[in-house]
Amino acid sequence: MKNLENIPKIYVGTYGQYNDGSLFGKWFDLSDYSDSQAFYKDCYEYHRNEFLPELMFQDWEYIPDFLISECSLHEDTFKYFELTDEMGEERAEAFEIYCSKIVSWPSNGYDLDETLQGFEDAYQGYFSRSKDPELEFTYQYIEDTGMLSDVPELLQRYFDYEAYARDLFLDGYSQYEGHVFMD
Structure with missing residues (x-):
């Protein structure tokens, strides 16, 4: 997540507050975390005023849609960003295209390493x-x-x-x- 202009971020609120008519939440910068466990820990800490908060990802930036939904972040998200950070911008863009339009990762059932190997074989x-x-x-x-x-x-x-x-x-x-x- 080295490109400071395109840092992945998620605006995290809760379903409880949303159902009460509030969009209260906070933007979380994913470059501040090394894994999803630390990210979720901070999200729950931020919403500690609510009993058993159900997190709601109300908005996000620079995160491919195949990695996130309104209520979850794919378990390999941080590993995906780590891999794409090691690639040049052009290859990272190609890898995102490969994942989303060619092999439909992660819904295809393959793990990220297999998907990366397939990309390396296919990309011209x-x-x-x-x-x-x-x-x-x-x-x-x-x-x-x-x-x-x-x-x-x-x-x-x-x-x-x-x-x-x-x-x-x-x-x-x-x-x-x-x-x-x-x-």
Whole structure:
């Protein structure tokens, strides 16, 4: 949680106060905690004036929706942020896309380590230097694989990169916001 502008925060109130018409609560900065146990301890301490408070997460910032709901924080939330802090901003963004749009973690039943391994195997990179990330990836793919290396240069000019890109992304690859993943 090293990026000071995008620190995950949760506004924590209680259902009891909400049902009584009050939005009383407090913003908790998750970078102040090393695990969910310490976070929950502070939340309950803050709402100690209530007998057995039911915590209600009324708002949150910079926390992916797959990690939080109105009444719970996923047990691997702090581990997730620890992992993404070690990644660069681009890879962290790609990992969030992978978790939410490709494998539906954590609802898919896999643990975070398995999900990270799957991401490492699937992620091909970020391609946004042009208006067509799929075509940009295709040029890189053809160069990296040496697909046209045995073809005379005169004939290479006739290769249809757009058609090949379309075929690659119909079966085998997907692209989200410039990030390319192998299916």
